[in-house]
Amino acid sequence: MDIVSLWDKTLQLIKGELSPPSFNAFFKQIVPLKIYMSDLILLAPNDFTKGILEDRYLNLIESSVNQLSLKKYHVKFVLNEKDVDGLGEEVQSSSNKKNHPNLNPKYTFDTFVIGNSNRFAHAACVAVAESPAKAYNPLFLYGGVGLGKTHLMHAIGHHIVSQKKDPKVVYVSSEKFTNELINSIKDDRNEEFRNKYRNVDILLIDDIQFIAGKERTQEEFFHTFNSLHEANKQIIISSDRPPKEIPTLEDRLRSRFEMGLITDIQAPDFETRIAILRKKAQMENIDVSNEVTTYIAKNIKSNIRELEGALTRVIAYSSLTNRTISFELAVEALKDIITSSKNEEITVIRIKEKVASVFDLKMEDFNSKKRTRSIAYPRQIAMYLSRELTDLSLPKIGEAFGGRDHTTVIHAHDKIIKNIEANEEIKIKIDKIISDLKG
């Protein structure tokens, strides 16, 4: 029995043992990942659910699995698919179809909510999924943590697998790529490694920023890239920043990454956060009021993984305490998470407002072309603080200051660092602004 059927049957057994709210809260989101030796490895959606599954349900899960299988398994939970990367070749995986990559079944275009922050990235991914190697090659997706890059890459993979006959689609994190390369060198299996990556139709490579500074990996990836590109195979790359900002990336790779289309994903706006929460509640088949989704969406802004985690926590809390989901219950369930992030997020606007009040500037002065010292200097301080206190990229900061070039932001940042080192008065002033912003 393959892992997917084994897990499906296990779920049927477990369902009969538990109340529907508990089953829905803790079991529906588990993804069967891998069978390795005598371990059945399952992906838990978040730390909280993992803790509950391990503390309360491990015996039930293992006994149910072992009722169905001749072989005795130990069940293990991981939080990240990358955690099983080091386990060597799979014995069986959830992606048991020939040439099928290890794609998360939940990460499809259907489950992806489109909003202003990701509309362009989504459209580019759909275009690539429909015409691989014809639309944009490579497609380079970048954005902050937990904003949907991996989701979109897997969605492209699923779409292509569903459209083409036996395409070879490979999804790999750059860390896994590096580890496999190192092992192949160690075991003298370099040829095998090359064949694996140079003979695919679609290569999805996640978190490419981790190859920064790894010369041998960059060299190998350069040749993999070239042979795929020349053979008209599609390459999709993700990163937490644009190619220009990846330090110690060889120029020849950087220019290749810039050959196709580069697209970014921003943090979702309020409406998109609400839509994501609604979609998730709908997928879980659970009623959640507008008051509750609004409370979560207003307080968790910059990471969709955390947004989803908050909703899961509310659902679990309701199931554990046997109460219906209400605004009061959500506040109670999320008191640790939302108190710890109660300080308002630091944005460029807040930085500008603060610097404007300290240096007696008008808001429009930050974007103006005026270069008098009384304006240019506070403007440079505001750019410095934006670089230090927000996750925005250099080009985005430049954009937020009247469309200035990213080199202007670098210059301002370097200058203020030197000033802080040389001038105690400025250091105190800037420290005070930072502590006021942090609340």
Ligand SMILES: Nc1ncnc2c1ncn2[C@@H]1O[C@H](COP(=O)(O)OP(=O)(O)OP(=O)(O)O)[C@@H](O)[C@H]1O
């Ligand atoms: N637009 C969206 N609609 C629905 N779910 C989303 C959306 N964007 C992200 N998610 C969900 O948020 C979670 C985090 O997304 P994902 O893992 O793709 O982020 P990432 O950008 O690859 O993060 P990292 O930088 O940590 O690798 C996933 O569960 C994903 O399904």
